[in-house]
Amino acid sequence: MMTEQEIREHLRRIAYPGSQRDIVSLGLVGDIVTRANEVIVHLRPSSASDEVLRHLAGRIVSLLSAVPGIGQVTVHRGRAQGTGVQPAPVAPPPQQPLPGVQCVVAVASGKGGVGKSTVAVNLSLALKALDNRVGLLDADIYGPSIPLMMGIEATPRAGQDRKIYPVEKYGVSLISMGFFLDDKSPVIWRGPIVMSIVRQFLRDVLWGELDYLVVDLPPGTGDAALTLAQEIPLNGGIVVTTPQDVALLDVKRGIAMFRQVNVPILGVIENMSYYVCPNCGEREDLFGHGGAGKTGLEILGEIPLVEDVRKGGDTGKPLVVQHPDHPIAQIFRQIALRVIEKTALRQ
Amino acid sequence: MPKPLLVTPITEERLVRILWDDDRVDDYPFDYLRGWCPCAVCQGHGGERRFVRVENPQLVSIGMVGNYALNPRWSDGHETGIYTFEYLRMLGEQRESHDQDQVKG
Numbered sequence: 085m086m087t088e089q090e091i092r093e094h095l096r097r098i099a100y101p102g103s104q105r106d107i108v109s110l111g112l113v114g115d116i117v118t119r120a121n122e123v124i125v126h127l128r129p130s131s132a133s134d135e136v137l138r139h140l141a142g143r144i145v146s147l148l149s150a151v152p153g154i155g156q157v158t159v160h161r162g163r164a165q166g167t168g169v170q171p172a173p174v175a176p177p178p179q180q181p182l183p184g185v186q187c188v189v190a191v192a193s194g195k196g197g198v199g200k201s202t203v204a205v206n207l208s209l210a211l212k213a214l215d216n217r218v219g220l221l222d223a224d225i226y227g228p229s230i231p232l233m234m235g236i237e238a239t240p241r242a243g244q245d246r247k248i249y250p251v252e253k254y255g256v257s258l259i260s261m262g263f264f265l266d267d268k269s270p271v272i273w274r275g276p277i278v279m280s281i282v283r284q285f286l287r288d289v290l291w292g293e294l295d296y297l298v299v300d301l302p303p304g305t306g307d308a309a310l311t312l313a314q315e316i317p318l319n320g321g322i323v324v325t326t327p328q329d330v331a332l333l334d335v336k337r338g339i340a341m342f343r344q345v346n347v348p349i350l351g352v353i354e355n356m357s358y359y360v361c362p363n364c365g366e367r368e369d370l371f372g373h374g375g376a377g378k379t380g381l382e383i384l385g386e387i388p389l390v391e392d393v394r395k396g397g398d399t400g401k402p403l404v405v406q407h408p409d410h411p412i413a414q415i416f417r418q419i420a421l422r423v424i425e426k427t428a429l430r431q
Numbered sequence: 432m433p434k435p436l437l438v439t440p441i442t443e444e445r446l447v448r449i450l451w452d453d454d455r456v457d458d459y460p461f462d463y464l465r466g467w468c469p470c471a472v473c474q475g476h477g478g479e480r481r482f483v484r485v486e487n488p489q490l491v492s493i494g495m496v497g498n499y500a501l502n503p504r505w506s507d508g509h510e511t512g513i514y515t516f517e518y519l520r521m522l523g524e525q526r527e528s529h530d531q532d533q534v535k536g
Contacts, residue, residue: 100436100437100450102436102452103436103437103450103454104454105450105454105456109456110437110439110448110450110456111439111441111444111448112437112439128439128440128441129439129440130437130438130439130440131435131437131438131439131495132437313497314496314497314499315496315497316497317495317497317498318497318498344499345497345498345499346432346434346497346498346499346516347497347498
């Protein structure tokens with residue numbers, strides 16, 4: 085029978101996915117126990133995802149089973165019992181803290197009033213129209229307007245173990261701060277409270293299986309927005325702005341916020357980009373033109389200032405579901421397609 | 432900015448091993464990691480960053496903070512240190528260039 089050392093040498097032939105380094109030198113292989121012709125390999129607790137661990141376990145079993153003299157091979161996660169060393173610390177997997185959610189995209193703005201929530205709603209519905217399972221987290225705690233924009237009057241149901249079921253509308257699952265506040269009370273919360281509430285949303289809401297979770301962040305780059313951008317495991321960020329040069333300053337702040345917390349920026353959406361005269365059809369650049377282009381980031385789309393968009397939000401029937409053939413609904417679908425492309429590249 | 436691909440605490444050797452996505456590997460002995468804790472409790476406000484000597488620190492757990500940092504929890508209950516990837520990378524390179532003399536404090 086082989087010694088533990090010899091088995092360890094064999095395992096040096098297995099590289100960690102995405103790296104040239106082998107799993108032994110990375111310290112991933114912990115204790116190795118041999119009994120007769122049976123081998124038990126213990127992998128140390130680490131940040132490796134379940135998927136990677138399953139892959140590695142498969143590699144270990146097939147590699148060692150092919151070695152003469154070795155019969156049964158078992159791979160355990162965690163350490164051998166009774167080795168006298170205290171339990172090893174565990175690092176949770178870096179990504180995927182939201183079970184069942186494939187991709188989390190945040191919509192932010194450098195300042196308020198640029199139509200961030202309108203964009204978040206229509207983008208979610210456009211993603212849904214492209215056959216994705218979509219959730220929408222209205223984390224804009226200061227002005228949770230999405231229930232109104234989606235025409236939702238129901239409140240979320242509570243399940244067992246204090247779990248919360250999101251409200252479904254137009255095929256999108258929604259959770260909003262607005263569900264838990266009455267219309268009249270002002271929201272005067274500091275970052276830590278905001279965070280504990282959003283943490284609860286992330287932990288206790290039963291989102292189910294989602295392809296995309298769109299998060300509508302609070303406007304600006306203050307305490308609440310920054311805390312959320314830090315704590316939510318985001319796969320990408322989108323900054324919404326208006327075209328004038330003055331707004332550009334705020335966009336830069338929004339971009340810097342995402343950069344600081346290592347969230348990849350998918351691009352900029354220019355809202356109220358231009359005005360098309362309903363009588364003569366002429367395009368007018370009310371707020372100037374090309375401001376967002378100066379950020380050096382990709383412009384995911386330019387959404388004109390059109391009454392139908394505003395009306396959709398005010399009546400609770402967003403444009404993308406109310407008029408799917410509207411040219412602006414098409415712009416939103418194009419933005420959604422681009423978001424899908426860019427997030428798929430990163431994964 | 433490089434990000435960690437794999438974080439593995441190795442208790443027997445009293446260190447945390449980090450594999451970066453550019454294939455560099457850094458070892459962070461518990462004493463070194465705890466000593467360079469960046470939090471305001473350890474560092475105060477302003478001034479030069481200093482090494483805080485702690486007797487025999489044991490790592491309880493280490494978790495991710497969003498997409499940008501690691502947060503270790505120590506056996507003495509200390510858990511306010513948020514080590515950005517940038518800072519960790521700097522600590523790894525500093526340890527290499529100082530030929531490990533910082534490790535001993």
